[in-house]
Amino acid sequence: MAQASIDYEAVYRALPGMVALLTPDLVFADVNEAYVRGTGRPRASLLGRHVFDVFPESVNVREAKNSHHLRASLLRVLATGERDAMALQRYDVETPEHSGQWQEHYWSPVNSPVLAPDGRVRLIVHRIEEVTEFVRARGLGGDTAGRLLEAELYTRARELQELNNRLREAHAREREVALVLQKAMLPARRQMGHHRAAVRYRPAVGALNVCGDWYDLVDLVGGHRIGVSVGDVVGHGLEAAGVMGQLRSALSAASRVADGPAQALDVLGRYAHVVDGAESATAVTTFIDFDRHVVTYSSAGHPPPVLLHQDGRVEFLDRATDPPLDARPDPRPRPQASTAFVPGATLVLYTDGLIERRHEDIDTGLRRLADALCRHRTLDPEPLADTVLRELLPPGGATDDTALVVVRP
Structure with a gap:
């Protein structure tokens, strides 16, 4: 009904x-x-x-x-x-x-x-x-009532303000610890032979707690291949940072032995079922085969990666999208798709803090990202990552954490 x-x-x-x-x-x-x-x-x-x-x-x-x-x-x-x-x-x-x-x-x-x-x-x-x-x-009556009640309200407000200040101090300490923990668990930028990669992480500005955004780059067994992933854990603070570390490590291990990104996300989804705090977490993983010039990918509820071709064409890798990691009570095989590239193309993975804005359709943010990548496609990964963040994040900083990975296959 x-x-x-x-x-x-x-x-x-x-x-x-x-x-x-x-x-x-x-x-x-x-x-x-x-x-x-x-x-x-x-x-x-x-x-x-x-x-x-x-x-x-x-x-x-x-x-x-x-x-x-x-x-x-x-x-x-x-x-x-x-x-x-x-x-x-x-x-x-x-x-x-x-x-x-x-x-x-x-x-x-x-x-x-x-x-x-x-x-x-x-x-x-x-x-x-x-x-x-x-x-x-x-x-109470007349002006006396107004003055007494206003004084009472003022006192209550001061008490609440003092309590709020103490809470902010406690949250700030937790945020600092969470940032240190998150930084320790995320891999550093790296050089993959003659292929270059840039990684960036920007915590939300003005938020009391760090969120659970993460990224990973891992060498794959068999041939000249790497796995590149990003993900997002719902929640804030130390708990979210801890869950992020567990999921990133699990996907890194699964990617090394999986037949493809879909199977790696299958394993990660089953693992997420037993991790408290992993509810509604999202992730996308890509396997880059440098010998065959192919990117294979699978997404669990995450914004699509972008493949910037050398001729300026922007391709959103959105043909293998599935619900978040812990969305189904009975996990089933996830979809997987592949696309070809020529040397000089650029693969970009990111979290939603880069493209989502309040009161704005997500397609607007995706178009903004595509336009920035196309205009600056001649830049190397390091300056390209900095330029994208500078152009897409609000001047005062985003209200959500942002992770960004730029790979030049």
Whole structure:
């Protein structure tokens, strides 16, 4: 039986708390029924009007700075795109039925952004909790109530901030240990005879914990061949780094004895079933045969490798894609595909931090990668890896870890 669609407009109207939607120009776009009742203003008298034209500064409270505080909060939301909670505010609302008569109200506002696909603030959700009865129940009144409750909220905020600082310090120490562990477990850049490879790892900027991205290069038995792999473990911190190390080591060992990349991922998938924390981990592995000039590959839920041909043609290796490592309760053989190359081609493997962006389709990131590789195809692997990272990662750094391997077969 199909689930009935939810009428979100009806839900918005029925919310018990006061909610208004404001445009970036701070004009009322919509209000719910609770907002109409709580402010004593008809809906028609609010829509299309600037919020500070409707609610000017309170005339009964000399020290009130409600408009100033609200304006500052709304501007912070517009500037940062993040939620902003305000301290308790006293508003004396004029009674619509009796001009010149004012009713004392205490409101606890929170302002939250609604973001457009480009990341800009499209609307501000201005939510108000009416706490007037709470103030009266505590036997407080007038300006004293506002000052005492604001002081209480300020104290609580300071306590939470101190706790948050301690947590950040603990997470920072864990991050440092995880980075050292991850660096120790990842192989260094290497020279494979006259074939060159560049490897890069960039931790997320601003995150408290390192993630579980990894890469591997391994010499294969039989002929002039190597295996190149990348993977991604769900999770953060020391646990993710530990799982990453187990999966990388297991795939490295399996690749040395497997008939091909699909069989290596079959073995890794069975191993992932018994590793706590390996749920939904992804990986892609490629076997490069330098004698036959063939790349054979298989993917377990990972973004496709890129083969940059010498003539500038970009080929995404996406004909052997399967679910993540631990996705099936009963593992079955994974698909495998091959493609030919001529000497001078470039193979690129990466994790999703390189191409995925918030509010953006993944195909956009793939096209961006293909364009960068095509424009810089004459570069050697080392400068090419640096150039790709510089062009594709945001100026302030990515919000997800990024692993990158560039091989010139």
